[in-house]
Amino acid sequence: MRPAAAIFDLDGVLADSAVMHYAAWKRLADDLGIAFDEAANEALKGVDRMGSLRLLLALGNRVASQTEMEAMADAKNAHFVEMVGRATPANLLPGAERLLADARAADLMLAVASASRNAPVLLARLGIADRFDFIADAGAVLHPKPAPDIFLACADALGVEPARCLGFEDAAAGIEAIRAAQMFAVGIGDPQALSRAHLIYPSTAAVDLGMVLARSTIAQH
Numbered sequence: 001m002r003p004a005a006a007i008f009d010l011d012g013v014l015a016d017s018a019v020m021h022y023a024a025w026k027r028l029a030d031d032l033g034i035a036f037d038e039a040a041n042e043a044l045k046g047v048d049r050m051g052s053l054r055l056l057l058a059l060g061n062r063v064a065s066q067t068e069m070e071a072m073a074d075a076k077n078a079h080f081v082e083m084v085g086r087a088t089p090a091n092l093l094p095g096a097e098r099l100l101a102d103a104r105a106a107d108l109m110l111a112v113a114s115a116s117r118n119a120p121v122l123l124a125r126l127g128i129a130d131r132f133d134f135i136a137d138a139g140a141v142l143h144p145k146p147a148p149d150i151f152l153a154c155a156d157a158l159g160v161e162p163a164r165c166l167g168f169e170d171a172a173a174g175i176e177a178i179r180a181a182q183m184f185a186v187g188i189g190d191p192q193a194l195s196r197a198h199l200i201y202p203s204t205a206a207v208d209l210g211m212v213l214a215r216s217t218i219a220q221h
């Protein structure tokens with residue numbers, strides 16, 4: 001069956017904000033004296049704020065109370081919000097606008113499935129908020145990625161069967177969420193980290209939507 005919708009992750013797929021999340025976590029990790037680098041950050045990608053903090057604390061073998069964890073999460077978010085406040089359309093990843101235009105030209109409905117509660121502000125600063133038929137509210141779904149909830153919420157809002165949705169993700173947790181939703185998973189980034197994707201491209205600019213449409217139409221996912 002031909003795809004009818006494309007559902008995009010935001011951080012690291014449409015915007016270069018994955019590096020902002022990393023920079024904000026790195027600053028918190030440095031403050032806490034926890035060794036943290038880009039390789040360790042791979043596990044945090046796509047994971048929601050408290051889930052990411054738990055992973056970071058586990059890396060440093062730290063235990064913290066709920067109140068301490070809330071203060072840490074607030075500190076990380078303050079670093080991130082400061083960066084998002086300076087974001088402009090220049091923070092769109094190369095190829096992102098073309099991919100959205102190609103998807104629209106292919107008669108696909110468009111949605112954003114971001115785990116970030118800052119996604120609406122970032123989309124507005126990037127100037128692309130009005131390009132989507134639906135923007136999922138990360139706060140409204142019960143189970144975060146890798147659960148399928150946020151992708152299924154998009155399919156439901158668009159009125160499209162999950163099997164006719166394409167999901168685009170740069171995070172392993174996101175690819176798992178797309179697969180759990182029974183959608184066609186397009187990975188953007190490291191082939192090893194995203195090995196569960198149906199198709200993988202090294203960057204957003206490298207995505208060939210014609211190929212994705214052809215492959216997803218014949219694939220049993």
Ligand code: BG6
Nearest residue numbers: 011021045046049115116117118
């Ligand atoms: C995801 C990012 O999009 O959003 C994660 O990949 C981040 O790194 C998550 O932790 C939650 O973001 P926020 O802005 O709600 O803290």
Ligand code: MG
Nearest residue numbers: 009011012170
């Ligand atoms: Mg992402």
